[in-house]
Amino acid sequence: MSLPPQDDGAAAPPNPGRRGFIGRAGVAGAVGAVGAVGAAGVINAVGSGAAQAAAPARRQRPRTAGVDYDVIVLGGGFAGVTAARDSMKNGYATLLLEARNRLGGRTFTSEFAGHPIELGGTWIHWTQPFVWSEVQRYALEVDETPTGSVQPGAELRVLVDGRCEVLNRPEQLGPAVAAINQLFATAQRYWERPYDSAYQWNDILKADPLSAAQALQEMTLTPLQRVVAEAYAAGLSHGPIEQVSFLEINRWWALPGGSMTALHDSCGRYRFKHGTVSLIRKMVDDGRPEVRLASPVKSVEEQRNRVVVTTVAGQRFSAAAVIVALPMNVVQQVQFTPALDPLVAEAGRERHAGTGIKLMVRVKGQLTRTRITAVAPATHPLPFVGTYAVADDHTILVVFGPDQKRINYTDRAAVQRALRDYFPDAVVEDLQFHPWSDDPYSRGTWCNYKPGWFGKYVAHFQKDRGRVFFGQGDHGEGWRGFIDGAIGAGGAAALRVKTKLG
Numbered sequence: 437m438s439l440p441p442q443d444d445g446a447a448a449p450p451n452p453g454r455r456g457f458i459g460r461a462g463v464a465g466a467v468g469a470v471g472a473v474g475a476a477g478v479i480n481a482v483g484s485g486a487a488q489a490a491a492p493a494r495r496q497r498p499r500t501a502g503v504d505y506d507v508i509v510l511g512g513g514f515a516g517v518t519a520a521r522d523s524m525k526n527g528y529a530t531l532l533l534e535a536r537n538r539l540g541g542r543t544f545t546s547e548f549a550g551h552p553i554e555l556g557g558t559w560i561h562w563t564q565p566f567v568w569s570e571v572q573r574y575a576l577e578v579d580e581t582p583t584g585s586v587q588p589g590a591e592l593r594v595l596v597d598g599r600c601e602v603l604n605r606p607e608q609l610g611p612a613v614a615a616i617n618q619l620f621a622t623a624q625r626y627w628e629r630p631y632d633s634a635y636q637w638n639d640i641l642k643a644d645p646l647s648a649a650q651a652l653q654e655m656t657l658t659p660l661q662r663v664v665a666e667a668y669a670a671g672l673s674h675g676p677i678e679q680v681s682f683l684e685i686n687r688w689w690a691l692p693g694g695s696m697t698a699l700h701d702s703c704g705r706y707r708f709k710h711g712t713v714s715l716i717r718k719m720v721d722d723g724r725p726e727v728r729l730a731s732p733v734k735s736v737e738e739q740r741n742r743v744v745v746t747t748v749a750g751q752r753f754s755a756a757a758v759i760v761a762l763p764m765n766v767v768q769q770v771q772f773t774p775a776l777d778p779l780v781a782e783a784g785r786e787r788h789a790g791t792g793i794k795l796m797v798r799v800k801g802q803l804t805r806t807r808i809t810a811v812a813p814a815t816h817p818l819p820f821v822g823t824y825a826v827a828d829d830h831t832i833l834v835v836f837g838p839d840q841k842r843i844n845y846t847d848r849a850a851v852q853r854a855l856r857d858y859f860p861d862a863v864v865e866d867l868q869f870h871p872w873s874d875d876p877y878s879r880g881t882w883c884n885y886k887p888g889w890f891g892k893y894v895a896h897f898q899k900d901r902g903r904v905f906f907g908q909g910d911h912g913e914g915w916r917g918f919i920d921g922a923i924g925a926g927g928a929a930a931l932r933v934k935t936k937l938g
């Protein structure tokens with residue numbers, strides 16, 4: 437049944453895979469090779485672009501009579517790849533349909549100035565149970581990012597009242613840490629059990645309407661502390677702080693254990709040595725599902741004993757069960773029969789709060805220290821910056837902006853001007869990004885709910901119906917909106933399918 441990806445892609449709309457959408461500005465040069473898993477199971481090595489043979493899809497007859505597959509998985513991010521691997525391991529003939537010409541979704545391993553980088557999801561930690569069990573299971577190597585630390589030797593630069601304060605002695609860092617502690621002082625009230633929102637549901641509902649910006653207004657902070665607290669709120673939200681639920685950033689704090697070190701370590705320090713694509717590759721090799729790239733799904737129709745999935749190109753496949761592993765901002769674009777829950781569709785149209793930009797920036801020379809985090813008021817176009825890699829003649833910065841409309845992020849000079857607020861002599865040589873919020877297959881970055889969403893939408897998310905199962909990483913408890921949450925959601929959906937199909 438498997439077709440080469442270009443056959444499927446020919447009839448598909450413009451594909452936002454690595455050619456169409458990866459962005460680069462500044463010094464001319466080809467985009468670094470990225471990891472991609474082909475429909476026939478061929479994987480390109482990250483960085484080198486050399487093709488490596490991988491295990492071909494395991495051809496399997498469906499156990500269910502009268503269908504093409506037992507299980508069809510929609511979407512090849514971590515949620516979908518996990519669901520497809522697990523469904524194969526559960527003994528089901530499984531097809532994975534992915535719109536782009538690569539797997540990985542909102543993770544995207546690339547190369548920049550000779551460094552392996554991630555344009556999307558990057559950091560992982562052992563407090564994240566699902567991804568860490570995969571790291572252990574496949575013996576994957578982990579690397580460190582210098583910025584992700586408030587250890588001795590780290591430097592925090594804070595843009596306050598128009599000047600840049602450089603804090604690098606423990607006694608200077610104290611007020612900044614106190615600001616973060618104050619920001620999250622109430623986290624325990626909502627998230628004593630971050631995997632069980634029902635446990636403190638009444639408190640959650642009370643705080644539900646509150647945005648991070650409103651919560652910050654209530655706090656008594658020095659000007660420097662306010663900048664630090666705002667920048668962390670903006671960095672975690674990846675959207676304007678007026679548009680993110682205060683509960684959400686508290687969840688980030690509670691999950692790894694509630695300290696600034698734990699927050700940095702879990703969300704900005706450890707990454708896959710060989711890229712997120714190394715885990716995608718292991719999972720595909722292990723499960724060997726049939727994968728069709730460049731195959732955006734147009735409709736899902738549940739019939740009496742089967743589900744029929746139709747792609748934009750008009751291909752039709754039937755299965756005993758379907759697992760939906762699409763981003764929440766995109767799922768409403770697929771036509772479901774019976775119709776999608778109207779509130780799920782409404783949330784998708786409204787979009788979650790994560791709509792900012794992540795830039796990888798090469799600046800000339802070395803900075804004063806290896807480990808630098810630089811922050812600014814949430815109104816700054818790029819309020820959260822960290823060192824990502826250091827070489828003899830350049831430094832790679834990872835830069836987050838909450839609102840991609842605030843800066844022309846494709847303009848090297850504009851980015852340089854913004855970064856000079858922290859590093860007055862910075863010379864930006866090159867930059868790279870993926871515009872996730874403009875990409876029709878994600879329409880956003882990482883998922884954080886907006887104010888009011890817990891009461892309004894949560895009961896509607898992730899509700900299976902008949903033979904259609906929802907295993908989206910943007911929903912669920914715990915590390916939702918992370919790689920970990922996606923793996924957890926995909927695996928749980930595969931298990932529910934097993935219970936249904938027997």
Ligand SMILES: Cc1cc2nc3c(=O)[nH]c(=O)nc-3n(C[C@H](O)[C@H](O)[C@H](O)COP(=O)(O)OP(=O)(O)OC[C@H]3O[C@@H](n4cnc5c(N)ncnc54)[C@H](O)[C@@H]3O)c2cc1C
Nearest residue numbers: 511513514515535541542557558559733909917918919922
């Ligand atoms: C800039 C950025 C930084 C991040 N940083 C981190 C981090 O450091 N650590 C961390 O843990 N997480 C991070 N995340 C979040 C993490 O990457 C995501 O939460 C996770 O990868 C989501 O996985 P998923 O499978 O749920 O969704 P996705 O990865 O979005 O996968 C969904 C798939 O569905 C496909 N699709 C869409 N429409 C269709 C269709 N019609 N038909 C078929 N397929 C379709 C998409 O192409 C995509 O491949 C970050 C995300 C971004 C964008």
